[in-house]
Amino acid sequence: MNSWFVRLLVLAALLWCVTVPARAGDAQARIERHVHNGVASCATSVCHGKLKIQEKENVWLNEYRVWTSEDRHSQAYRTLGNDDSKKIAARLGLKSAKTAKICLDCHADNVPKKKRGRKFQISDGVGCEACHGGSEKWIKSHAEKTATHKKNIAAGMYPTERIDERADLCVGCHLGTKNRFATHVIMGAGHPRLSYELETFTANQPAHYTVDDDYVKRKGQPDADNAWLQGQIAAARRYLALLQSGLFEPGGMFPELAMYDCHSCHHPMDDQRWSRRRTGGAVKPGTLRLQRHHFIGTQAAAAVFASKQQQKALRDRINALLRAGQQSAAAVRKAASELDDWLAARQQQWRGKRSDTRKIRRQLLKLAAEDRAADYSSAEQVFLSVEALSYVLGDIDKQEKALDRLFKTVEDDKTYSPAKFAAVARAIKSGF
Ligand code: HEC
Ligand code: HEC
Ligand code: HEC
Ligand code: HEC
Incomplete structure (x- = not known):
């Protein structure tokens, strides 16, 4: 093989990496790539735990309040302790839904033990990092003045603003993946049928952001x-x-x-x-x-x-x-x-x-x-x-x-x- 051909191959490979969209179904792997620091790391009153929307900032900064008080995802782990879940678990012969991997995979941010930071708690349910990705490499930098969305993404933040990427993320629990799936055995034990439509579910998840001018500047105009x-x-x-x-x-x-x-x-x-x-x-x-x-x-x-x-x-x-x-x-x-x-x-x-x-x-x-x-x-x-x-x-x-x-x-x-x-x-x- 001569050298220009090798160079062409390298170039083609590089171009492929840049232009080919991420393979469908790899959202979960990317979400789990870095350590999850836990909701408590996002929720302090100087960060995303403010009581009210901060009008002067790019983002609301009360996202934690919206999530805990209105968003079902914050209750997903608690659901595993309710009477319905107890019945489901008993019928399936599980000791407890709260410790069963098959339930935690969708009802919590069930990353492997070695990907859990000091403040991580499984009881947080579907927390910030279950959608925004492990924050290990961006937790500090994303709040600095020099932060850009591009840098955040490069550091492992999940691109939830991109509709194809968001779709891939949400279906991971709302339809399932090859690793986590609500089988007919689980349905037969009493689990509700899963129904899902991305636009409707995006609208139904209580918003913790607004698409305004500065959002468009940072992330582009949603299509x-x-x-x-x-x-x-x-x-x-x-x-x-x-x-x-x-x-x-x-x-x-x-x-x-x-x-x-x-x-x-x-x-x-x-x-x-x-x-x-x-x-x-x-x-x-x-x-x-x-x-x-x-x-x-x-x-x-x-x-x-x-x-x-x-x-x-x-x-x-x-x-x-x-x-x-x-x-x-x-x-x-x-x-x-x-x-x-x-x-x-x-x-x-x-x-x-x-x-x-x-x-x-x-x-x-x-x-x-x-x-x-x-x-x-x-x-x-x-x-x-x-x-x-x-x-x-x-x-x-x-x-x-x-x-x-x-x-x-x-x-x-x-x-x-x-x-x-x-x-x-x-x-x-x-x-x-
Ligand atoms: C890690 C798994 C997981 C991911 C990822 C996930 N969800 Fe969910 N979602 C759940 C679970 C579990 C519930 C049910 C919580 C409960 O009631 O216990 C839920 C509930 C909801 C509900 C409320 C449904 C209802 O009937 O009221 C909406 C809306 C929703 N999710 C939208 C989304 C959207 C939009 C995305 C992607 C941006 C998403 N979800 C990503 C697991 C997930
Ligand atoms: C593939 C992901 C997935 C798996 C696996 C899964 N669930 Fe769910 N579960 C969901 C989603 C998504 C919802 C919300 C459905 C909706 O409202 O659209 C839900 C809803 C529920 C509800 C009803 C909650 C409510 O507020 O009405 C119960 C109870 C429940 N799950 C228990 C369990 C138990 C127990 C297990 C383990 C045996 C389990 N789930 C496994 C995704 C899953
Ligand atoms: C079920 C998935 C899900 C969960 C859980 C979740 N988010 Fe989000 N978040 C989204 C989506 C979807 C968007 C809108 C698309 C975008 O701009 O990335 C978003 C947007 C944001 C934004 C960006 C707003 C902007 O103007 O750029 C911030 C900040 C944010 N979320 C913080 C949090 C925090 C903090 C938590 C936990 C308390 C959290 N999110 C939990 C899905 C989620
Ligand atoms: C090929 C036929 C078939 C399909 C398709 C099917 N089921 Fe079933 N389902 C059954 C049978 C058979 C039983 C067992 C009934 C019994 O034990 O009395 C059952 C039991 C159940 C039960 C428990 C009811 C009971 O009386 O114990 C639930 C809930 C359930 N299915 C939900 C679903 C959901 C949700 C889907 C779609 C995702 C689905 N089923 C698809 C045949 C089917």
């Missing part, structure tokens, strides 16, 4: 029109990664029922829901059905960004996955990988403007109205997405009545009726 779609694709890809992980094989269970559509099994027998149109025609009545709701957002976006031929390719891949879900872990892995390739190729490419956001919202309601998004979890995603996009489009007040009607149909999964959901979607569609 409101693409945040929802990035969240949808990230969730879809995480689901596909889980389907290819050891959860299914080797060592896992096939079929792992928590990867299937919960309500395809859990609804009364006299409420017959299967139809060719609803299920996309891929699976027979009375057979197992993988979750389709992770792909509803992408399907709506494809109708805006992709050719008819490409839309069909997406449908075919989703249907192939549903069929594989009735065959074997190997078939699931193959179909999941092919669908993931399709999504990966579009994740960086699909970027819309305001008018596209409006079109996507219409497509979501069209899918619903045509009775093609009728599984409960799909209906839930449609509702959450249409609502989130209405905030982005700034017409949430105008749409309030219609959104209320749609919400009533998905409010309670026990009384959910696919036909009613589709009928309401048809009735309100023209107003969007």
Whole structure:
């Protein structure tokens, strides 16, 4: 090999490091890279523990107060001591949910012992560093006058402001990873079903920051029109990664029922829901059905960004996955990988403007109205997405009545009726 070729290789490798986005699913590794000093290290009254928002500072400095008094994440460890958790633990044969790794992994900042600083307490639950990363290398420097966001990130702070990175972080607990997952055994013991949509969950987490001029100067302008779609694709890809992980094989269970559509099994027998149109025609009545709701957002976006031929390719891949879900872990892995390739190729490419956001919202309601998004979890995603996009489009007040009607149909999964959901979607569609 001659030397210019070697130099070219080195250059290519360097460029690759700079331009290729972090691999999906490595949020947890990056969060855990450095020592976690514990919430107490952030919470003093000279730091993030002020009583009120400090108007003159870049950041609020009362983040700790917001987190302890309003944010569920501060209660996540305490939850493990409540009666529901005691029942779950007893049914699973665990000594205590408060000491079980499987529970602590999502309900606390469960970094390995050697990554815990002096003030670290597991009882803090999902603390600051569970999202912002171990502060070992930036705890001092990030408060100095010379600090910049870039330097903080280089020192190991997690880039929560970047929507793709945030998506990867939140799905790590709200869907799971190959290392931490709420299996059907855990669900069967009484754990609530996990439902998640990034935009909605970002809005529902009590804010401890404002996106104002100085925020934009430090971190850039958030891309409101693409945040929802990035969240949808990230969730879809995480689901596909889980389907290819050891959860299914080797060592896992096939079929792992928590990867299937919960309500395809859990609804009364006299409420017959299967139809060719609803299920996309891929699976027979009375057979197992993988979750389709992770792909509803992408399907709506494809109708805006992709050719008819490409839309069909997406449908075919989703249907192939549903069929594989009735065959074997190997078939699931193959179909999941092919669908993931399709999504990966579009994740960086699909970027819309305001008018596209409006079109996507219409497509979501069209899918619903045509009775093609009728599984409960799909209906839930449609509702959450249409609502989130209405905030982005700034017409949430105008749409309030219609959104209320749609919400009533998905409010309670026990009384959910696919036909009613589709009928309401048809009735309100023209107003969007
Ligand atoms: C380390 C795991 C973990 C991470 C990371 C995480 N969460 Fe959570 N989140 C939880 C747990 C556990 C709960 C439930 C807490 C409880 O009630 O005990 C929760 C609850 C919530 C709730 C309240 C849900 C409800 O039904 O009211 C919202 C909203 C939320 N998370 C948003 C987010 C967002 C947005 C992100 C990413 C920026 C995120 N979470 C990252 C574990 C996590
Ligand atoms: C993959 C991550 C994950 C695992 C593993 C997990 N949980 Fe959760 N748990 C969550 C999230 C996220 C929520 C909040 C759901 C929501 O509201 O959207 C939650 C909610 C709960 C709730 C209901 C809390 C409430 O306020 O209503 C209980 C109880 C609970 N978990 C107990 C447990 C126990 C006990 C274990 C261990 C056997 C466990 N969890 C394992 C992520 C997880
Ligand atoms: C569940 C995840 C989560 C937890 C827990 C969490 N944060 Fe955040 N935090 C975020 C997200 C998301 C943002 C907004 C995106 C951004 O600017 O990075 C943010 C933003 C911030 C900002 C930046 C505000 C700005 O204007 O730049 C500060 C400071 C902050 N958080 C401090 C804390 C502190 C202190 C705690 C603990 C008391 C905490 N956070 C807990 C997710 C979290
Ligand atoms: C293939 C069918 C199937 C799917 C899909 C499925 N379950 Fe189940 N579920 C079962 C069976 C079978 C039981 C055991 C019922 C029993 O013991 O009486 C069960 C039990 C449960 C229980 C305990 C109820 C009881 O009576 O003990 C809960 C809660 C539960 N599942 C939640 C879920 C959630 C959440 C999902 C989706 C993530 C899901 N299930 C997906 C078949 C399924």
